[in-house]
Amino acid sequence: MRASNLLISTLKETPADAEIVSHQLMLRAGLIRRLASGLYTWLPMGLKILRKTEAIVREEMDKAGAQEVLMPSVQPAELWQESQRWEKYGPELLRITDRHQREFCYGPTHEEVITDLVRQEIRSYKQLPVNFYQIQTKFRDEIRPRFGLMRAREFLMKDAYSFHLDQASLQETYDNMYATYSRIFSRIGLEFRAVQADTGSIGGNASHEFHVLASSGEDAIAFSDKSDYAANVELAAALKPQGERAAAAETMTVVETPAQHTIDDVSQYLDKPASQCLKTLLVEGAEEGSVVALVVRGDHELNEIKAEKHPLVAAPLTFVTPEKVLEISHANIGSVGPVGLTIPVIVDHAAAFVSDFVCGANQDDKHLTGVNWGRDLAEPETADLRKVVAGDPSPDGEGTLEIARGIEVGHIFQLGENYSSKLNAVVLTESGKSQVITMGCYGIGVSRVVAAAIEQNHDDRGIIWPESIAPYQLVLVPVNAHKSVRVKEKAEEVYQQLLDAGVDVLLDDRGLRPGVAFADMELIGIPHRLILGERGLDNGMIEYKNRRSGDGEEFAIEDVVSIIKQKLS
């Protein structure tokens, strides 16, 4: 492609309303333009990236045996009423009334439509399992659209829905989709993790989110440095420490800690590491009016989701009032400790492993040092109560946890019979009985992947595209071609050679000053750059620069095709 035939609308300034890097760079590089809140037009350069991403998703879904369909974007309200989501879905569902006053919505998802199709077309167990997908524009009427395509209202999505006779078959397709998603994000060239997700209120059986790792990610993810294990930090299990607790060496002693309330205060004041200072938190118990003490190490954070799952603890987790703390512990917050408490005490595994620990003395401005479980107070009831931290052992027993932030770009989910039972999607089994179909669903936010790729791959000069989805593989910049016929002619020749060799090359024939052209192409993020100028021509040389590494080199013009083919492979 010749740049002169392409709308290249780069911006020097970062638009004021773009808060995150991908949004800023997509606007600056001229990939998208805003039409209205949460609505974006893909410009030619941006659309090439989107289509390449879409093609990879389609190829891998086809390889996985899924069948592509295309459902209407506009869906009748009746189906959503059958699934009981018409009222439940809330104002994110863009409701539409047609000229005959019939109600519809602009589909944010297609469980109802595909289940309606399947209940009509699939009658026998022999037709199962089956997996349908589509790549389609969806709409979610976000209350506050922002972050560009990361949280747009109109967006491109790949959604798939599988149908099964039983859970074993669902599990098989689910595993296939898990592997397919891994292949898709690997092929695109993204660092990602498949993260165990909470199946939450939908009540399915299993669920994984696929996160692209990026510092701007909304979710914190814990993952093993040795295995595939990954989970949302909230959900990652903290293992019991291995081995024996160290023997008690100190004597329990009451010490004055005037005005020392936080762990940091006490740790510093007593010159003990925070990991040896235990935190005691009083929360409402599951039994009406009861109170429970939760104990974690000072360097650990209480995981509220884990805590509220404990049978003795009320959900949602509720801290008791300062008055209640004083009534129960006879001390104010900051001096509470497990010794002498008459309420149930639940201790995190790691906290139960500490000997000679420091804790509140249940007297204001006093702490205890040299406290030991099983000696100064009973051996505690233990549970996993804390958030994992980097360096914890991976729950699958392989390697150590790292923690990073992630952007969710895919989600696979075992729906079970949730939709099929409400819409009465049944098949006849081998024995002739009617049986409700078991379902799975699998989504990829295709336009979101593009934004996430930028969040993961950029520097202060602009985007650094993974090769697989770069708008062009290579840009050829002739220097001052408008002044030099030699340069212009040689550039045309090299351009044609590269095209003939199947290289997706952009010829920057816009006649801009070299610095301006280079800055544009670095902002846009084309992975490879060739520069052809008078100076090089004198020696038969062409200059090369890699966008990601910044490494440059010169080589003979006559070798250009073979060297570039090598670099692209």
Next chain:
Amino acid sequence: MRASNLLISTLKETPADAEIVSHQLMLRAGLIRRLASGLYTWLPMGLKILRKTEAIVREEMDKAGAQEVLMPSVQPAELWQESQRWEKYGPELLRITDRHQREFCYGPTHEEVITDLVRQEIRSYKQLPVNFYQIQTKFRDEIRPRFGLMRAREFLMKDAYSFHLDQASLQETYDNMYATYSRIFSRIGLEFRAVQADTGSIGGNASHEFHVLASSGEDAIAFSDKSDYAANVELAAALKPQGERAAAAETMTVVETPAQHTIDDVSQYLDKPASQCLKTLLVEGAEEGSVVALVVRGDHELNEIKAEKHPLVAAPLTFVTPEKVLEISHANIGSVGPVGLTIPVIVDHAAAFVSDFVCGANQDDKHLTGVNWGRDLAEPETADLRKVVAGDPSPDGEGTLEIARGIEVGHIFQLGENYSSKLNAVVLTESGKSQVITMGCYGIGVSRVVAAAIEQNHDDRGIIWPESIAPYQLVLVPVNAHKSVRVKEKAEEVYQQLLDAGVDVLLDDRGLRPGVAFADMELIGIPHRLILGERGLDNGMIEYKNRRSGDGEEFAIEDVVSIIKQKLS
């Protein structure tokens, strides 16, 4: 692809609500399913056809130098208010109110959005001309959606918009699009005509519709058998007859024609051809209260569009009342004629070329025979007043007109400054002045092309796909493979060979009775069929059948790849 991995949902019965062949066959062949009125899901087999059609459109648009973009389907009302179409467009525009009570529509077309983009991104004449296109789902809230995808509410469209400094540049891109559309429909393999269209109320400069010829078409088209000339029958010019009118041979005579009112009556009664009997019609004149007589040959039909363009005739064309006819001609309708009329008489070129003609005598139940222009009444004022008929000379002077029915699948249009002036889309010219941009627009109904292809290509057994958009090029049907290991194994081998040779082959491994499988594949319309059975295997032979010609042959299995490659090329 293995048919066992593909949803093949053929129907034996023709669905009751499908009125036209393409709708019936798309449902019966399992290409689409109805979700709601005017809303269809594309099943896997149908979507393959749609995607192949889309790919051809995309390739040719890219080759033509158009740049692909993707605009939101949801558009803000403000832009439509600027172009003054928000109120004008009527209830076909699906209006949407979002959660913040802001008004939007589901785009039926994108002139406003693209013009808004261009007025922001294009500032200089140097950036012109430019041509943007998209392939996108659109919505038109038809009052009575019907005919399946022929008049659906949600449909796939390719729409392009070009921007220019002047009319000459617009004309160049328009001609390019004309040629591109011709290539697209030729590549798909459709018989079509580019038809001059009325620019009508939009007030553009030039416009062509692209029609796929099919007997079920909504529009009658006149086209030359020798040249590219084609026009809607309403708009095709009827040329003046060449040469000299025959000399008068008869004497004007009043004859009794009791109760003979129509041309057919009179022609039969007097034993004169209808072409020699002239029809006289009284219509309102352009001047208030005036009446004008229009005369056409009895075998010709008045073209109302042409008539109302005549300066003496009122628009819209209005026939005068029977009372008025009596008052002016002293006879009732059926006996009116031009001789002795005192109102302006305008005579169609062909009618003015007839000598010794028959016409009403302006007395009830009487006609005149042997009437001659320039003898029995003045030489008339002539004009083109009639619809063309098959056999008329083509207006471009090359060949003879044929008339056929067509389905409009594409439309190209010179919009001029209609949208750009309202939205103030201007550029700076070379001399630094601000100038309104000149626009063109170019549409193809991609999903409609698929339906039109069926209307043109089917028989009583089903669809006959053009090779370019067939869901599969070839189907391989093993006969009784579930009983014969030999057949099954050989079929797998041939299937693999064909796949390796790049043939888009479907293996019908469903294990159906041969007759049922054949009927399915003929209904679906796959162009080539191979049948492999025990009998053939004994002789090393495989059976071939062409879907379109119905011709069959047998050839050696070992030659299958080379022979099939030959048939497909």
